[in-house]
Amino acid sequence: MSVNTQLHKDTPLLEVKNLETAFSIDGQYYNAVDKVSFSVKPRQIVGIVGESGCGKSVMSLSIMKLLPKGIGKIKSGSIQFEGVHLEQMSDKEINSIRGKEIAMIFQEPMTSLNPVFSIGFQIQEVLFNHMKISKKEARLKSIALLKSVGISRPEKIIDEYPHQLSGGMRQRVMIAIAIACQPKLLIADEPTTALDVTVQAQILELLKDIQKVNDMSVILITHDLGVVAEMCDEVIVMYAGKVVEKTDVDTLFHDPKHPYTKLLMGAIPRMDEDVEVLSSIKGIVPSLKNMPKVGCKFAARCPQAMPECTSITPLLAETDEGHEVSCLLYPSSRPREGVQA
Amino acid sequence: MLQYTIRRLIGMIPIIFLISVVVFSLAKLMPGDALSGKIDPLNSDPAYIEEMREKMGLNDPIHVQYIRWMSGVVKGDFGDSFVHKREVMELVGDRLPNTIILGVSALLITYCLAFLMGRFSGRYAYSIGDYLISGFNYLALAIPSFVAALVAIYIFSINLGWVPATGSIGSGVEPGTFEYFISKAKHTILPALVLGSLATASYTQFLRNDMIESSRKDYVRTARAKGTKESTIYNKHILRNSIIPIVTLLGFDIASIFGGAIITETIFTYPGIGYLFVESVNARDYSVMMAIAMMLTVLTLIGNLIADLLYGLVDPRIRLS
Numbered sequence: 001m002s003v004n005t006q007l008h009k010d011t012p013l014l015e016v017k018n019l020e021t022a023f024s025i026d027g028q029y030y031n032a033v034d035k036v037s038f039s040v041k042p043r044q045i046v047g048i049v050g051e052s053g054c055g056k057s058v059m060s061l062s063i064m065k066l067l068p069k070g071i072g073k074i075k076s077g078s079i080q081f082e083g084v085h086l087e088q089m090s091d092k093e094i095n096s097i098r099g100k101e102i103a104m105i106f107q108e109p110m111t112s113l114n115p116v117f118s119i120g121f122q123i124q125e126v127l128f129n130h131m132k133i134s135k136k137e138a139r140l141k142s143i144a145l146l147k148s149v150g151i152s153r154p155e156k157i158i159d160e161y162p163h164q165l166s167g168g169m170r171q172r173v174m175i176a177i178a179i180a181c182q183p184k185l186l187i188a189d190e191p192t193t194a195l196d197v198t199v200q201a202q203i204l205e206l207l208k209d210i211q212k213v214n215d216m217s218v219i220l221i222t223h224d225l226g227v228v229a230e231m232c233d234e235v236i237v238m239y240a241g242k243v244v245e246k247t248d249v250d251t252l253f254h255d256p257k258h259p260y261t262k263l264l265m266g267a268i269p270r271m272d273e274d275v276e277v278l279s280s281i282k283g284i285v286p287s288l289k290n291m292p293k294v295g296c297k298f299a300a301r302c303p304q305a306m307p308e309c310t311s312i313t314p315l316l317a318e319t320d321e322g323h324e325v326s327c328l329l330y331p332s333s334r335p336r337e338g339v340q341a
Numbered sequence: 342m343l344q345y346t347i348r349r350l351i352g353m354i355p356i357i358f359l360i361s362v363v364v365f366s367l368a369k370l371m372p373g374d375a376l377s378g379k380i381d382p383l384n385s386d387p388a389y390i391e392e393m394r395e396k397m398g399l400n401d402p403i404h405v406q407y408i409r410w411m412s413g414v415v416k417g418d419f420g421d422s423f424v425h426k427r428e429v430m431e432l433v434g435d436r437l438p439n440t441i442i443l444g445v446s447a448l449l450i451t452y453c454l455a456f457l458m459g460r461f462s463g464r465y466a467y468s469i470g471d472y473l474i475s476g477f478n479y480l481a482l483a484i485p486s487f488v489a490a491l492v493a494i495y496i497f498s499i500n501l502g503w504v505p506a507t508g509s510i511g512s513g514v515e516p517g518t519f520e521y522f523i524s525k526a527k528h529t530i531l532p533a534l535v536l537g538s539l540a541t542a543s544y545t546q547f548l549r550n551d552m553i554e555s556s557r558k559d560y561v562r563t564a565r566a567k568g569t570k571e572s573t574i575y576n577k578h579i580l581r582n583s584i585i586p587i588v589t590l591l592g593f594d595i596a597s598i599f600g601g602a603i604i605t606e607t608i609f610t611y612p613g614i615g616y617l618f619v620e621s622v623n624a625r626d627y628s629v630m631m632a633i634a635m636m637l638t639v640l641t642l643i644g645n646l647i648a649d650l651l652y653g654l655v656d657p658r659i660r661l662s
Contacts, residue, residue, distance in 0.1 A: 066565055068557075091571060098568035106559060106566075114560040116581050126567040161657040177567065239389055 012039035012080075014063070014185055020078035021055075021062045023288060030288035032058040034241040037316075038075075040185065040234075045211060045218040047249070048231035049225060049264070053285045056221045056242035057107075057139050060187045062087075063219075064104055066096050083184070100130040103178035107190040109170035113162040119146075119173055120158035126180045145176040150206055168199035172206065179210055186211070187219045192227065204231060225268055229253060235331070237261050240285050240297040243316055247323040257325040259304045296328065304329060342653070346646065353642045357635075361414065364634045365407050365562070368627045374399055410631070414462040419632035424624045429632045432490030433614065437599070439509045440613035442529055443536070455544030455588075462545065463552025463583065464575045471549070478542035488533050490608040497531055503509060504531050532609045536602050551583035558582075562660025592648025595660050596640040 003112065019036045022029035033055045040046050048056045052294065062066050062074055079086040081102065086094060106112045113122055123142040127133055131142070139158070146154035149172040154185035162170055170190060179184055188207060208231060211218050220231055228235055235252045236262065237245040246256040256262045263281045283301040291297060295310035302309065306328065314333040316326040327333055374394070394400050398409065413420055419429035458478070462471040498506035504510070504527050511524040512599050554559065564578045599614065608616035613631060621629035655660045 066562055100568060104566040106563065108559055111559040112563045112583070114564070114578055116585075116656065117578075118657075124566070129570075130567045159441040163658045175564070178564075282348060290428055331483060333447065 011026045011041075013042050013044075013082060014040040014219075015078075015080045016059075016063070017080075017242070019059065019062060019079060020075040021039060021058050021067065021072060022075045022153060023058070023072045024070075025289060029066075029073070031075070032072070032241050032288060033062060034098075036238070036241070036243050037248065038236050038243065040072075040217045040219060042184070042217055043211075043215055044234060045220060045232045047228040048219065048221045048238060049223060049228055049235060050238035051246065051285055053228045053240075053287075054238045056238050058241075059238075059307070060189050060221055063187060064102060065089070065091070065097055066104070076341075096130070097217055098178075099126045099183070100181045101183055102185045102187065103181070103183040104187040105171070105174045105178050105191050106190065106194050108166050109174055112174055115162055118159055118161055120187050123173070123177050123180060124157075126177050130181045131247050141180070142176075145180055146173070148179075149173070149176045149210070151176075153301050168203065171195060171203055175203075175206065175210065179214055179216075181216055183216060185217045185219065187221070189219075189221045190223070190291060192224075193222075207231070225264060239262070240291060241326075241328065242297060244298065245324065246316070251320075251323055257319060257323065257330065258327050259302050259329070260298050263303075342650070343393060344591055345395055346650065348636075349646050351371050354517060356471055357639060360638045361635060362407070364631050364638070365410060365519050368631050369403060371625065371627075374624050374627070388440075390441075410628075414635065419628050420628040421429075422621070424621070424626045424629075429628050432597075432617070432629060433632060433636070436614050436617050439611065440600075440606075440615065442525065443533055443602070443611065443613055444600075446529055446533035446649050447536035447540070447595055447602070448555045450533060450592075450599060451540045451544060454538060455541040455548065458541065459545040459552070459587075460580065461550025461561070462549035462555075463579070466549065466553050472474055474549075476543065478545050482542040484539065486523075486535060486539055486602070487569050487608055490532070490605055494608070504528070504546060507529075509612050515539050528611070532602070544590065546588055547590070548583055551578050555579045555582045585656050589648045590615060590647070591651045592644045592651055593641075595644035595647060596637055598636045599640050 013256070016039065017037045020031050021033040021035055022028075024034050027030060034054075036059060048059070050056050058072065061072070063079055063081075063086065065074075067073060068335060073265070074087050077087070081097065086097065089097070099317070113119075120139060120142050123145060124135075124138040127138045127141060142158055143154045146157055151157055151169060151172055157165070157169075157173075162173075165173065173271070175191075186207075191207065192203050195203060204227060207218065207220075218231075220227070222228060231247050235245075235249050236243055237252075238257065239260050245252070245256070245261045252261065253265070256265055260281075263279075266279050267281065269275075269278055281301060284299065286292065286300070292310065294313055296302070296312075296314050298306075299305045299309040309328055312335065314326045314328045315335055316324050317330075317332040319325050319330045319332050325333060379650070398406060401409075409560065410420065417430065419433075421427065422432055425432055458474045463653035465471055469526055494506045497503050509528045510521070511528070513521045514521045514524050552575070556575075561574060561578060564574050602613075603619055605611070606613045607619050610616065617629065618633050619624070621633070
């Protein structure tokens with residue numbers, strides 16, 4: 001491997017730095033994503049894990065600037081894609097990125113397709129948005145795309161409407177739309193949550209294949225650690241809008257450091273154990289309005305909480321090589337004197 | 342679809358029958374008949390009036406009268422008008438073209454205005470333009486048509502003299518000529534504008550609210566994620582969904598096209614169905630009144646059917662069977 005490609009391999013495709021995304025509630029803005037930093041390298045699958053309401057979806061929408069208008073906004077931080085600052089782009093400018101360089105699939109395949117347009121129209125639209133292509137070519141390409149995501153009889157399906165398709169098929173169509181322009185990055189926001197278990201496995205398998213064939217990077221957002229173990233290279237654990245732990249997938253499963261991650265691991269039911277009650281983490285994620293301003297946001301639910309956890313805000317810092325944790329149990333997370341976290 | 346249509350048409354028969362009973366009973370419940378008021382009782386011999394009643398069958402038992410009327414209706418014969426001394430069908434046929442011209446132009450004005458305003462308001466909701474449009478709509482909704490009609494006549498006919506105030510055609514113009522066409526248009530435009538622009542409120546707000554709701558749907562986010570232009574998102578993805586409830590309203594408007602506008606036609610003395618209806622109620626010209634009521638009934642039923650058929654046409658999720 002030459003030096004050049006080595007360098008290219010390590011330069012991140014996407015680099016998010018200190019991202020703060022805020023949502024307006026009763027006229028006031030609250031941070032749903034609070035100073036999050038991470039990067040995605042070419043051909044990497046990065047998993048983002050966390051409970052509902054931890055800000056993982058909001059973060060993925062921030063990258064594409066798809067936040068609901070007038071309600072959510074990027075307050076500060078930067079999102080660089082191949083060195084270009086996405087957060088500074090106008091809607092018009094980012095339209096050349098959306099669907100072409102970065103594509104996205106969503107949680108709800110049942111409602112993510114427009115009910116009054118045919119499948120063919122909805123695939124061809126993204127082709128027409130980004131390519132100079134004739135109607136006939138677009139149709140042939142759509143059929144090929146449908147075939148590549150494992151839809152049989154694509155010539156027939158192309159003229160059908162979303163309501164005629166099952167959930168799994170609709171998600172396949174969404175994937176076909178997403179990969180139509182061969183994007184470099186695919187953001188999959190809980191792509192299998194709304195599907196039943198057998199279909200889930202098929203869709204994950206398909207995503208994995210497509211990632212390999214298309215040489216894409218993938219950000220996989222999920223609350224399912226099983227999916228993470230199956231799919232991801234790197235994992236980011238989020239809690240209440242903050243990254244609490246960040247490492248590669250093997251380290252995370254063998255040596256979880258943050259109490260929250262440990263509890264998440266403990267909550268996975270095991271086949272070889274016979275338990276009456278599945279373990280759970282007590283309490284819920286605090287709402288945006290009631291979020292503690294100082295200290296660790298997980299302190300209220302943490303079994304290992306210490307008195308200082310509510311007064312000192314832990315830093316996300318490396319404990320070991322390539323393993324970042326944000327918890328006062330680890331000396332590296334303690335802010336140095338005079339430095340405000 | 343054809344099978345569905347035929348089934349629906351057959352289903353209408355009992356409804357039409359029931360309504361005919363209601364229409365007939367209501368007409369009979371009204372005080373007086375065609376002979377009362379028309380003939381001065383001081384001049385005419387009451388015995389003669391009674392004899393006429395007997396002759397016209399007005400003294401027969403009510404069910405006999407109903408069956409006589411209904412057997413004519415089934416054959417398309419609604420009898421004669423007492424006042425106009427002509428066949429009812431002929432009379433209605435004379436007035437119908439005027440009413441259709443007025444109704445269609447008013448409806449076109451309503452739909453065009455409502456479509457433009459609703460689309461703007463839906464896309465730029467809560468903007469100044471949106472508030473101005475809502476203001477106009479609620480004002481139009483609040484103004485009674487007779488006030489608007491009188492103001493319009495005062496301004497455009499009397500003060501400015503642009504268009505005639507009454508009638509549906511100028512005197513002495515030959516049918517079929519260009520002047521005839523211009524004269525028709527001049528007579529129609531003012532009542533059509535009054536009718537059309539006062540009715541925009543519901544359509545506009547319908548479209549506006551549906552567009553706001555649709556714009557929050559997941560498929561809009563998908564379209565954005567594909568890099569689709571904002572204007573295309575609104576004009577294609579959202580509008581195509583929001584137009585569905587509006588298109589189905591068209592079916593219900595069909596009856597109103599033929600039914601005419603009673604108040605507006607009366608003020609403009611525009612010889613249409615609405616004006617004829619008022620005239621015949623005042624003159625107790627029952628046969629005409631009942632004929633119009635029956636016609637509107639059937640048209641409303643057909644309008645409903647058309648609304649359902651249109652629904653199946655614009656919404657791929659609905660397949661009629």
